[in-house]
Amino acid sequence: MASAIAAQAHDPITTKLTWTQEISRIVYRRCASCHHEGGAAFSLMSYEEARPWAKAIRDEVLERRMPPWGAVEGIRAYRDDPSLTAIEVEMMVSWVEGGAPEGDPIYLPPAPVIHEAAREATPAPTLVVESAKPFKLDHAITAVAVTPRDLPDGASMEATAYEPDGSVEHLIWLRSYRKAWTRTYWFRDALSLPAGTQIEVDASPGACAVLSSSAP
Numbered sequence: 278m279a280s281a282i283a284a285q286a287h288d289p290i291t292t293k294l295t296w297t298q299e300i301s302r303i304v305y306r307r308c309a310s311c312h313h314e315g316g317a318a319f320s321l322m323s324y325e326e327a328r329p330w331a332k333a334i335r336d337e338v339l340e341r342r343m344p345p346w347g348a349v350e351g352i353r354a355y356r357d358d359p360s361l362t363a364i365e366v367e368m369m370v371s372w373v374e375g376g377a378p379e380g381d382p383i384y385l386p387p388a389p390v391i392h393e394a395a396r397e398a399t400p401a402p403t404l405v406v407e408s409a410k411p412f413k414l415d416h417a418i419t420a421v422a423v424t425p426r427d428l429p430d431g432a433s434m435e436a437t438a439y440e441p442d443g444s445v446e447h448l449i450w451l452r453s454y455r456k457a458w459t460r461t462y463w464f465r466d467a468l469s470l471p472a473g474t475q476i477e478v479d480a481s482p483g484a485c486a487v488l489s490s491s492a493p
């Protein structure tokens with residue numbers, strides 16, 4: 278342990294990014310809701326607490342495992358997506374690889390007030406589509422959200438809508454699913470699906486994608 282600390286102290290500092298100026302702000306905004314004393318995970322609220330995790334932080338944000346969200350990027354835009362921006366990822370990685378310096382404490386922002394992220398209530402299900410059992414809409418719907426159901430830990434799910442004119446809408450792609458973090462994914466823009474659209478779910482047997490739509 279003592280030697281680990283000694284080794285850290287001698288990491289050369291090759292970045293201008295510091296904990297007190299940039300990194301604490303990202304952590305407070307994106308990580309603190311879970312990573313605080315008494316929270317869902319160990320605290321990352323202070324430099325002393327975060328510094329020993331620096332390399333793990335780099336790996337988690339690079340692999341986009343943290344903050345946990347589950348949905349693969351670039352498939353569809355959802356509301357409340359907590360994912361880091363590319364610039365935030367780059368800043369955290371550069372900070373770690375540059376020796377993870379603390380910086381001048383006068384720049385440290387006030388600690389955030391932690392409140393459990395308010396989650397929107399799960400919307401009423403309109404349509405439950407089971408894996409490998411394609412469903413054809415007999416009337417148009419306006420889909421607003423999708424929620425996975427009975428998807429085991431570690432599994433993936435892809436839900437896709439094939440419209441009669443040949444266009445394809447990817448509804449969601451979940452990877453390395455964590456049951457404990459089940460949530461509803463609200464589409465940023467509601468999605469009109471005409472009658473005749475076929476919805477297909479590719480997941481483990483028995484798993485379902487639950488679609489919700491706004492009132493007709």
Ligand code: HEC
Binds near residue numbers: 311333
């Ligand atoms: C929704 C809650 C939540 C948020 C937000 C969150 N984490 Fe986590 N994090 C966890 C939990 C819970 C664990 C414990 C291990 C697990 O269950 O994966 C964890 C584990 C970790 C680990 C340890 C991984 C390992 O090596 O085992 C690191 C590092 C980490 N988080 C960094 C971050 C960073 C950086 C952010 C913000 C960019 C963040 N987390 C945001 C819940 C969260």
